[in-house]
Amino acid sequence: MYGTDTVKIMTGHPYEVTIGSGILSHIGELLPQRSPCIAALVSDDIVDHLYGNEVTAALQDYGYTVYHFVFPHGEENKNMEQLSSLLSFLAESHLSRSDLIVALGGGVTGDLAGLAAAIYLRGIEYVQIPTTFLAAIDSSVGGKTAVDLPEGKNLVGAFWQPMAVICDTATFATLPENVFIDGTAEAIKYGVLADPQMFELLSGADFREHLGQIIRRSVAIKGDFVHDDERDTGSRQLLNLGHTIGHAIEQCSSYTVAHGHAVSIGMVIIAKAAAATGICDSAVPQMIETALANNHLPTRCDYSLARLVDVIQTDKKRRGDIISLVVPERIGHCRLHKINVAEMASFIEPGLK
Ligand SMILES: NC(=O)c1ccc[n+]([C@@H]2O[C@H](COP(=O)([O-])OP(=O)(O)OC[C@H]3O[C@@H](n4cnc5c(N)ncnc54)[C@H](O)[C@@H]3O)[C@@H](O)[C@H]2O)c1
Ligand SMILES: [Zn+2]
Structure with a gap:
């Protein structure tokens, strides 16, 4: 059986x-x-x-x-x-x-x-x-x-x-270790989006004995977002936490940085930027960075602000001059933050520090 x-x-x-x-x-x-x-x-x-x-x-x-x-x-x-x-x-x-x-x-x-x-x-x-x-x-x-x-x-x-x-x-x-941890970045993303307990589990030393449980929770969280917005015009966009900057990093690296690794860096940058504008407490980016680093995921990149912003401006999810960024308010809750492309550089600059 x-x-x-x-x-x-x-x-x-x-x-x-x-x-x-x-x-x-x-x-x-x-x-x-x-x-x-x-x-x-x-x-x-x-x-x-x-x-x-x-x-x-x-x-x-x-x-x-x-x-x-x-x-x-x-x-x-x-x-x-x-x-x-x-x-x-x-x-x-x-x-x-x-x-x-x-x-x-x-x-x-x-x-x-x-x-x-x-x-x-x-x-x-x-x-x-x-x-x-x-x-x-x-x-x-x-x-x-x-x-x-x-x-x-x-x-x-x-x-x-x-x-x-x-x-x-x-x-x-x-799975090669690097491919496995690519998925870990997305699991941590679900924790930041909707599940503080799972976030804590993933931040710890060895969550692999709880893999079945983590997959079940992650799939259920994704399922909820998809159910609310199957065609990705509203709340499903929250699943893009870390992805706008992550996609820019993937592109800048000519796709040598894997998707989950890029999302990992993107989540840290956006969380730091959110903290700098008072959207969340400064403990939030610290917790995210620690969880990712504990799983051997990267949290920083060497691309310049100008280069990243340049690429973000061509993002396919952009609508006119407005870009919707997903920002954490606390671990377990995120929201959309719309900004004008012209403000992009000043918004994410603190995230690169
Ligand atoms: N449709 C969506 O909603 C969605 C969401 C996220 C990502 N994606 C797409 O998913 C792709 C990335 O997925 P991925 O990371 O699984 O990449 P992948 O399918 O390329 O797999 C990564 C590598 O692992 C190998 N592999 C797969 N399973 C294995 C196993 N059990 N043991 C050993 N090796 C194994 C593959 O051969 C490959 O070399 C991207 O193209 C991305 O755009 C789609
Ligand atoms: Zn992804």
């Missing part, structure tokens, strides 16, 4: 996130009841090598016919070429509207396979099986799918919710 926990995500098409350790080999029975069909299993080469056979066997045991699509790992492959190859693969495999795409991997796989599911035959069902901490608590839930263009990240995408998310925490055992 194996134990699982579930969180229900209340979007237009509600679905469940199932969390457990060692549950990959039970994928067939954990999927929502449906008649066996073709399952197009999408993975990058690393994840396919590690877990592809186990998931294939588990699906075949339940009568699914499994076809594999494997692409080279890395953000640089979350692009139009791979999307096009995947769509052709689905057509060549004769997937119909009643068949299924199974995304097994990190956020790159989930975003690519999810977008293919959104547009192939005007939309077919897909399942997310996240294998990175970040994908488990962030990208697999919420229905945002995308690929990158040479002009920028995530510029082509769709909102398309999965029919289920199944997260096996045992798969994290093979």
Whole structure:
């Protein structure tokens, strides 16, 4: 017997996130009841090598016919070429509207396979099986799918919710440490947004024995924001804590600084800036910095104020001259703070000190 926990995500098409350790080999029975069909299993080469056979066997045991699509790992492959190859693969495999795409991997796989599911035959069902901490608590839930263009990240995408998310925490055992802590930055973000207790747990020495609980809470927090604002025009924007500056850092580094690492620095900068304007107490940035540093995440960068502001001004989430920044008021509560682009430099300057 194996134990699982579930969180229900209340979007237009509600679905469940199932969390457990060692549950990959039970994928067939954990999927929502449906008649066996073709399952197009999408993975990058690393994840396919590690877990592809186990998931294939588990699906075949339940009568699914499994076809594999494997692409080279890395953000640089979350692009139009791979999307096009995947769509052709689905057509060549004769997937119909009643068949299924199974995304097994990190956020790159989930975003690519999810977008293919959104547009192939005007939309077919897909399942997310996240294998990175970040994908488990962030990208697999919420229905945002995308690929990158040479002009920028995530510029082509769709909102398309999965029919289920199944997260096996045992798969994290093979994650490189740097990839694991990328997810930790996002988990700390959820703590700052909505859960002081989880924040405290994540600030401590070893939270990994509580991974299942942390994933459940993080997914529930994300689910609440997504439920309130599925299309990201209002409260879902709070999930961008640390992200406006984080995206600028990623871009300045030509994407050599990983997403979670950049968000980590972004959260510290914005919290310090918020404290300098009296939005929060100065203890707030200190607590955030300590939690991140305890998890070996970076809290500072060498890019100049001018360079960061320059990049932020091209942020796709900007509306006219106004930028909505997410600022912490205390650990467990954040709000949007709208400022004019012209004020951006003076607002974040104290954050870089
Ligand atoms: N859709 C959303 O809402 C959303 C939210 C956040 C991030 N994202 C996207 O997610 C992507 C980042 O996700 P990511 O960090 O998971 O990246 P990723 O998918 O590239 O995975 C990181 C690396 O870990 C490897 N890997 C994955 N699982 C493994 C395992 N269990 N053991 C060993 N190696 C493993 C992968 O092969 C890859 O090399 C970005 O493209 C980002 O834009 C999307
Ligand atoms: Zn993020």
